[in-house]
Amino acid sequence: MSDIFPGLDQESDEPRPGPSRTARWVALAAYSLALVLVGVLCTLAFSGSDDQTSEDPGASSTGPASSTSTVPLSFGAKDETVASVMVPADATGPALLHFDLTTEGVPTSTVHAIMISGRVECRSGEATVEMHASGKVSTNVFVSRGGSISGQALTVETGESMECDLLASAPFAESSDGELTSLPLRATLEADRGNGAHVPALHRLEDATLFTPGTKKTILSRRVDDPSSLDQMSSTVRLTSCTVVGGSRDGDGANKCREGMTGKESSTARVQVIARWLDEDGEIASTTTYWDETLAIDYSTHHVPWNLRQTGMADLVPEDAAGVVLTVQVESVAGTPFVVHADGTDSVITTGT
Secondary structure, three states: OOOOOOOOOOOOOOOOOOOOHHHHHHHHHHHHHHHHHHHHHHHHHHHHHHHHHHOOOOOOOOOOOEEEEEEEEEOOOOOEEEEEEEEOOOOOOOOEEEEEEEEEOOOOOOOOEEEEEEEEEEEEOOEEOOEEEOOOEEEEEEOOOEEEEEEEEEEOOOOOOEEEEEEEEOOOOOOEOOOEOEEEEEEEEEEOOOOOEEEEOOEEOOOOEEEOOOOEEEEEEEEEOOHHHEEEEEEEEEEEEOOOOOOOOOOOOOOOOOHHHOOOOOEEEEEEEEEEEEOOOOOEEEEEEEEEEEEEEOOOOOEEEEEEEEOOHHHHOOOOOOEEEEEEEEEEEEEOOEEEOOOOOEEEEEEOO
């Protein structure tokens, strides 16, 4: 390898004509300075290039599509915003949002339970967005144990960007142990990022409906004409046991539970998600049970929001199916009667992702 500056580190035995030592050092300094300047210019050029390529023209400056936060849920709170997300204007069709609310257990000297509830509200500018489903859910949790609830919400199609808030409440809670006035709450709200079309169940309950032991009813259903396009189904069933009369109604309607049927025995409910596959003539050719679950609604819990998010539904579609009717069925198996609320009981079917 040849030296970059030959002769500088070597001395000849014989004197030879050439520049003086001073001149040589001046030349060396000038050459080094030139190299430094070239290096600086190259660095700036590459830096400018990196800055341009790192910019994401599709990046959104309006906010995240998912949000998780931990906040104190005050006793007596009503519709406190605990998480928010942005839904961009270029989203196609109605927007589907999933949420979770989890309270951590806090030690108490006495047994103490409170009701927590959640729902989603969206707005575009100053206008409130209409909802196919607000995701209204509620349950009672023991302060010392904590608990969680989940749900989904579906907006109407707007063609505009929206801001959606997850609202949490603890409306009937009172101070515990003289000092405890809130519970730590972890809240997650996420807008579905898929490209599919979201549609609500068409057949739904019109009012809170009483289920006595032996009663079995279809509470949600939707026909899909192209079963191969099925992707996922998100369902929520709001149940209230008749352990007491109160809370067994929707809105200002009458309570469905009556004094003669109340008791401390748990209610046992069975929830099934069933697909009825149709042939070319629209007749039922076969059925598939996607989900079958039995759950108890005990005296202390009273309210149970059953929630299920199913994915990969196309995997069970028969090759010859020309259509499908997806249904959610509820049965009262044993124990104290219970009510299924129309308000907050819904399904959202996603196709074509």
